Amino acid sequence: MNATETISNRNALDLARQVLSIEAKAVEALIGRLDDKFTSALELILHCQGRVVVSGMGKSGHIARKIASTMASTGTPAFFVHPGEASHGDLGMITADDVLIALSNSGESPELLTILPIIKRRGAKLITMTGNPASTMAREADVHLDVSVAQEACPLGLAPTASTTAALALGDALAIALLDVRGFGAEDFARSHPGGALGRRLLVHVGDLMHSGDALPKVSETALLTEALLEMSRKGLGMTAIVGDADRLLGLFTDGDLRRALDHTFDIRAARVAEVMTRNPRTIGPEKLAAEAVQMMDHHKINGLLIVDTDGRLVGALNMHDLLRAGVV
Incomplete structure (x- = not known):
């Protein structure tokens, strides 16, 4: 032209x-x-x-x-x-x-x-x-x-x-x-596309992303509230699990629980974390797909999940940032 x-x-x-x-x-x-x-x-x-x-x-x-x-x-x-x-x-x-x-x-x-x-x-x-x-x-x-x-x-x-x-x-x-x-099905399709976003959403499991071992925030049921806050700060997930014998999960303490605790008049330095923890928190198994963790967190409007085995023992934790980094969200 x-x-x-x-x-x-x-x-x-x-x-x-x-x-x-x-x-x-x-x-x-x-x-x-x-x-x-x-x-x-x-x-x-x-x-x-x-x-x-x-x-x-x-x-x-x-x-x-x-x-x-x-x-x-x-x-x-x-x-x-x-x-x-x-x-x-x-x-x-x-x-x-x-x-x-x-x-x-x-x-x-x-x-x-x-x-x-x-x-x-x-x-x-x-x-x-x-x-x-x-x-x-x-x-x-x-x-x-x-x-x-x-x-x-x-x-x-x-x-x-x-x-x-x-x-x-x-x-x-x-x-x-x-x-x-x-x-x-969708999982079969994802196996042919492991490098794409679909593969990440459908093939990544919770166990692949969770924090475990020394990176897992947890305290005993007898721990003081101040100890729980220190554990949350060290592990950087905005939460800590409360466990009993053999690491059986008893509860969860989060930033939200802390804000609610401050509304009450009691001695924070002397309080036990078990007094203010959330009992029966939402959990997921390590074998579940990360996509299921996203769906659960969206549905319940929460930012983190604890991972337990079939016997109710704590094995890991993850939050929405972990899912974002993995490209699952």
């Missing part, structure tokens, strides 16, 4: 809306087209003893990579193979136990047609996604999925736009249907 040219907002917006409308209609058309072939494709993949291999050339190749990635992260082991590279050795990645999903809008991509006979001879199952049900790839498939579109969103009718959007949407539909049938 030279200095004298400007963009017409009206024309640009009109064209953008037209593109989105065409692509939306292309995806919507798939809904009415779904039939037994879709469930047959699911069956092939579910009974696959190997891996799902997804392949495509050009823009279809980019969509194939995304489908493989989505399947792999939602419980269906899958990977992408470039059809051009497959002809030069990468076919060795595909075994008789695998299912190949091949994408081509025309259904006549030479690179894919070259490898299909070898795939069939090897015994692998073939699912094709094309925009031409009469194509060679559609005829050779064990299951063909029709992703044809009425028109591309490109004004020239050349750039793959609506066709790639439709293929991607149908690939997502396959992946999510497989996820549901397999009973793949």
Whole structure:
């Protein structure tokens, strides 16, 4: 664009809306087209003893990579193979136990047609996604999925736009249907994403974050209030646990308990912490997910939790700052 040219907002917006409308209609058309072939494709993949291999050339190749990635992260082991590279050795990645999903809008991509006979001879199952049900790839498939579109969103009718959007949407539909049938849950998803925020929320346990040993604030039930305050100050969690024999939890003393204690007229220096502690405080087990600790603290509007074992013995403590640092909140 030279200095004298400007963009017409009206024309640009009109064209953008037209593109989105065409692509939306292309995806919507798939809904009415779904039939037994879709469930047959699911069956092939579910009974696959190997891996799902997804392949495509050009823009279809980019969509194939995304489908493989989505399947792999939602419980269906899958990977992408470039059809051009497959002809030069990468076919060795595909075994008789695998299912190949091949994408081509025309259904006549030479690179894919070259490898299909070898795939069939090897015994692998073939699912094709094309925009031409009469194509060679559609005829050779064990299951063909029709992703044809009425028109591309490109004004020239050349750039793959609506066709790639439709293929991607149908690939997502396959992946999510497989996820549901397999009973793949949020924790399973997090195991595939340990480096992300979801992984931190779902896989970190209370025991991974809690303060324990010498860092755990605790005093005996006979301790003076001043001793409890000193313990709180040393450990820096804004609370201390009160324990009996064998570290069995009896109560909790917090900054809030201190403020309430100051409202009463008694000798703070001589008072025992057991007189002003909160009995039966909220607790959680070390095996629980940190996300559950967040939910409990939010629900009860508290900033800290004590961690006890199945016998009610104190084993740890944590506060909201620990959860924030771990990226759980």
